Amino acid sequence: MNTLNHVRTELWACGLVIMLYSGFALADTEAPKPAARPTSMQHDGQHDFDFEIGTWKTHLKRLLHPLTGSTTWVEFDGTSVVRKVWNGRANLIELEVDGPGGHIEGLSLRLYNPQSHQWSLNFANSSSGTLSVPTIGEFKDGRGEFYDQESLNGRTILVRNVWSDITPNSGRFEQAFSDDGGKTWEVNWIAIDTRVADAPTK
Structure with a gap:
């Protein structure tokens, strides 16, 4: 029983390590969010005349x-x-x-x-x-x-x-x-x- 429990514990620990590593890898490769476009301050001059x-x-x-x-x-x-x-x-x-x-x-x-x-x-x-x-x-x-x-x-x-x-x-x-x-x-x-x-x- 001790051997079986030990194996289960090691498998659980390995699974946890794999999950954490996958999370870090995804975070590293996630595409950066595009910067918000600045609001145009250019004058709309269609009625200037x-x-x-x-x-x-x-x-x-x-x-x-x-x-x-x-x-x-x-x-x-x-x-x-x-x-x-x-x-x-x-x-x-x-x-x-x-x-x-x-x-x-x-x-x-x-x-x-x-x-x-x-x-x-x-x-x-x-x-x-x-x-x-x-x-x-x-x-x-x-x-x-x-x-x-x-x-x-x-x-x-x-x-x-x-x-x-x-x-x-x-x-x-x-x-x-x-x-x-x-x-x-x-x-x-x-x-x-x-x-x-x-x-x-x-």
């Missing part, structure tokens, strides 16, 4: 010969009509102004990319009938900055469009060029918009 929906009086100043050292500006006055498209994820702007520099009819299509959270601004002048290279960017702290690379007089330049000083009834748009990689910028287009009070805003 909603402030501009409506009809505006536009006062425009244009530098005649950018990046030539010229300081000759011409001024225009007219209207801008901005319509919402795709529930604010796009909009269409019709600009029509007149001044000593002539008559300008412009069309701008702005498109929101929900993956990048950025806007592309695409401009066309009726005199050319083609869309320009889009400037791409976004709004931060109430200021919108948009950039692209273009050719001017055979030279590659950077283009920057900026929306600032935005209120429910006014806004400022500037275009600037740089031919030194963005170290310095020359503003060549300034538009000040004032909302037409009696016009619908949506």
Whole structure:
């Protein structure tokens, strides 16, 4: 009996050791749990241009010969009509102004990319009938900055469009060029918009 009890005790002890070892082995090979994804803090900017929906009086100043050292500006006055498209994820702007520099009819299509959270601004002048290279960017702290690379007089330049000083009834748009990689910028287009009070805003 003593021998039988001894064998049983050894078998029980061996079984316990095997169970404990298996548990440790499983713990060692268990796949690590994936880290929780951080909550995205990126701004959803699909309604950033909603402030501009409506009809505006536009006062425009244009530098005649950018990046030539010229300081000759011409001024225009007219209207801008901005319509919402795709529930604010796009909009269409019709600009029509007149001044000593002539008559300008412009069309701008702005498109929101929900993956990048950025806007592309695409401009066309009726005199050319083609869309320009889009400037791409976004709004931060109430200021919108948009950039692209273009050719001017055979030279590659950077283009920057900026929306600032935005209120429910006014806004400022500037275009600037740089031919030194963005170290310095020359503003060549300034538009000040004032909302037409009696016009619908949506």
